[in-house]
Amino acid sequence: MDDSARHLPPHRLRVRYAETDQMGVAHHAAYLPWLEEARIVALGQLGFAYRHCEEQGLFMPVHALEISYRRPLRFDDEVEIRTWIAALGRTRLCFTSTLHRDDDLIAEAVVRVAATDTGGRICRLPEALLTAIAC
């Protein structure tokens, strides 16, 4: 974990029925929208409404992710997602998350996003966001 990573308050959600598969557990693809929701809440806690961000022409597409699934989740399980956020230079953010059910580590993930403009070109993260993360 980068020294400058900001640890943010945890985000909680419950596994939806539609997110299970015939193995009887949450499908591995379901974790990505959860991580995205946790990132968006995390940015909000730093004072950045991602909703307004896109309205102003700044996008943050995912360009890489890694995830390790340690234990399965079942329907209706409550998951806690703990997220750290770090800037990688002036154009990228790296989110490291761990997912927990009570005391069990469920999964670990690293998601890298890049700031882009409406044309899909890499651009600088807003100065205020860089400042907020660095604090």
Place this chain on the structure above:
Amino acid sequence: MDDSARHLPPHRLRVRYAETDQMGVAHHAAYLPWLEEARIVALGQLGFAYRHCEEQGLFMPVHALEISYRRPLRFDDEVEIRTWIAALGRTRLCFTSTLHRDDDLIAEAVVRVAATDTGGRICRLPEALLTAIAC
């Protein structure tokens, strides 16, 4: 079925693993993207690429749908979707579909879409589409 409904060639697909749920069958929400895929293929067979349609500022959001699930589908089942298309006046299309696995009727659906402009206002369907359906 409206007399002027056009019956189009069937569309086939297989149930994805991610589309199953812990009941061991395809989740009921999975059918909607299948029906959408079948509608888009159906419009293409009438000579309308929905992709270009949106690029030119014409959208066709779903404003109502009904679906009856007769028999469950399982992972890897091959489904055939048979679709009829009819114009309802000059601004709306009605798609009636039946889903089949071999000789079994799996589900029946009616999906109503409206033509809208980029601002979300109801607008006229392209004349050429109305003509194609009426033929």
Place this chain on the structure above:
Amino acid sequence: MDDSARHLPPHRLRVRYAETDQMGVAHHAAYLPWLEEARIVALGQLGFAYRHCEEQGLFMPVHALEISYRRPLRFDDEVEIRTWIAALGRTRLCFTSTLHRDDDLIAEAVVRVAATDTGGRICRLPEALLTAIAC
């Protein structure tokens, strides 16, 4: 609305980014898992944990649904789902829901579920559930 329908406390959620489509609104298929979540919470409020229900071999698959989409929802919108529940005879439940964003009616839906055993055969709803709904 059936006289015997039970009106339950509303359920709230936010539109996830992954639930939007290229029209810039929540995709029409995303509403089905929301309605399902609202139903499961509603059953819980009547004292039935659907999770345990399935563990004991009672399933409640959706066998029909109707939905009308009145206004689009956008990313991060907060939606309130108000649900009424009624038994239809001794084997089926009917859930009627309306979706709201502040004072706007967003959508209306009717979802019919049937009680089935592990073999997929229609079976009776638990007496305690029938009693709870009738109260």
Place this chain on the structure above:
Amino acid sequence: MDDSARHLPPHRLRVRYAETDQMGVAHHAAYLPWLEEARIVALGQLGFAYRHCEEQGLFMPVHALEISYRRPLRFDDEVEIRTWIAALGRTRLCFTSTLHRDDDLIAEAVVRVAATDTGGRICRLPEALLTAIAC
């Protein structure tokens, strides 16, 4: 790439409308069910129907994945998924995939699955599968 990796025939699919998000591209979570579909087709080409595999009590949950997104995909784009499969010891498989649209590299992914029994315990891959991969 492991020397013993088997290169399998490519799998093709089209981006569904429901798989797009409000950025106007395929959502990053949509790639996981595509990769899963490609793995299942790949196993089928080696003579293993994953459908029957689960029916006989052998499961292959994903325990880790990495993916790099190089270029966005749009609605209706045709994607080709090229997959290599390798056994890692006697209990795990590693699938390496690249996604292509015409001559463009769209994404690269590594997905690791483990063989488990119905109780979720790691178990040996079927001998016939190991032999087929080694050939």
